[in-house]
Amino acid sequence: MFSSKKRLDNAYKNAKVIDFDDDSKFILFSDCHRGDNSFADDFANNRNIYFHALKHYYDQGFQYCELGDGDELWENLSFDSILNAHRNVYMLMKLFHKRNRLHMIWGNHDMVYRNPNYVKKHLSTYFEPKVDENIELFSNITYHEGLVLKHCMTGQELFLTHGHQADWWNFLFWKWSRFMVRVLWKPLNVMGIADPTSPAKNYKELIKIERRTKKWITENNNLITIVGHTHRPRFPEPGNIAFFNDGSCVHPRSITGIEIENGAISLIKWQIATKDDGTLQIVKDLLEGPVKLLDYKTE
Template sequence: MSKNANTSKAVAAALDAAFKDAQEREAAAGEMSLDIRSAKFIIFSDHHKGNRDGADDFRNCERAYNAALAYYYHLGYTLVVLGDAEELWEERPKTVLKAYSHTLAMEGKFHQDGRYLRFWGNHDDNWSHPRLVEQLLAPALGGGPLTVRETLILHVKDGEESLGKLFLTHGHQGTFTSDSIKPLSKFFVRYFWRPIQRITKFSLNTPSTDFQLRYAHDNALYSWSEAQEKVVLIAGHTHRPVFKSETHEATIRKSLKKTEDLLTKDPGNPELQQQVACLAAELEWILAQNRQSAEIPPIIELKKPSYFNTGCCAFLDGDITGLEISNGKIHLVRWPNNEDDPKP
């Protein structure tokens, strides 16, 4: 069996278990619904907030993230933090919470207004323990009861009509380093990798820097979602934005190829020339941002738009990406915008 097939099998089994657990919790606590006509959600993940030293992957993104929080708070959005918000493989919780007290206070405004959904991932699974949440995280967010989930099913409705389900989870389920050998992985990151990173300031958040691993995991997440009935999977973990079940890079490549073909037929068209130039620039931006090679990657075959990925809030250039649900649609957003202004 190939490596990709093994990955898909492990991820599928883990997601099946996670989805079943979400259904059981839902049966006990009741359904949560999202009305597509009025819902306003912004979903971010994978901040990896640290100690403001050379090993801190979030430090460069703090400005963009805080600006986004202010924007979405004043517009009445619900904030969803989809795991790996704090880098607790490298740092102690109190250290991180103190280093980013202002950012957490901004998140806390959503929490105090009842517009906050919090998830734990593999790098902040300390928050899977309610006692630690009550003692440390909840006070940093202004206090009050706080539930930190592994999974959540949102029932999407248009008025009284049921449209399907959103399944939200961090997305690490089934990975070898995050599930099978997690204690060893934590030990390596904290005691071996972090001192090196502090000196070199080189960022490493697998699978975000391993393109083949990242692709295999995205493919496994999509394969699971494609097999479900009226279920859309929203995840993070890979640090790679995926929109309509294909990566942002793949989307831009397709648009660029289509526009180049049109320009070949009408080479003097200034509007097409401008579009090609803009798409080519955006592609190079993405390639440099993700530190990927220019080689065309394999593209997940798009059968249905059943998998979306937030990307991350830990890009080296200070950008962040997320998923915005508003006006009955889901959008991939990047902060700052192309003009480097604090806007999506």
């Protein structure tokens, strides 16, 4: 699989299919890059916003689809240090999982999760020092390269994947990129120097990746495709190429995501806002939509 087209074809062909209807509710986040709470942990700045948002979606009965790069396993050697840094987040995700409302996709920064044996070994349980034994975490969880949400009544499909299939370097040479990040870019990141191989920090690469993805979408009957990877939110108007991007959870002081509810799709942002009395609150802003999914359907 040497071309973007073949890699995206493969992700779509092997995607897990999830049936849904107009009563179904999904929240899509990606690129959380949950780390170890060190200076290089980009997620740490937004973890309270993320936890509050995810708690809201859990209480409201949403299903959670994480579109890759949830865990930062390039900068960090093990999942244990990440779990210990953000335990409250994983306990909440565990609740989603226990109710079959958690759907996980692997990206280039957590590509080790495409190995079921790795997932079983590291994510099934965690050690709880209070009771001195292993406790269940994500038992029997499966990570996917892609998901297809298929509407029960209309047959309309939404293809969800991380999006690095259109980024040949970060798909084929992810182990080399991981090595470079660990030995070079992590310490430089602390000093504010960006990794030039990351499409989120290299505009020319970002444009190339988006162009390849759009080409694939047009060749597949304008299939609604929702990705992450570049960290740049995208929400097209009906009639344009149906290329969506949920953004990331490591924007400065905010997180973005995509909601699917009542048969419609929206781009949202959660951030901290100041109230008139000077106190702070976490609020959700609607950036785009809602637009009916059927408005994107092509015959």
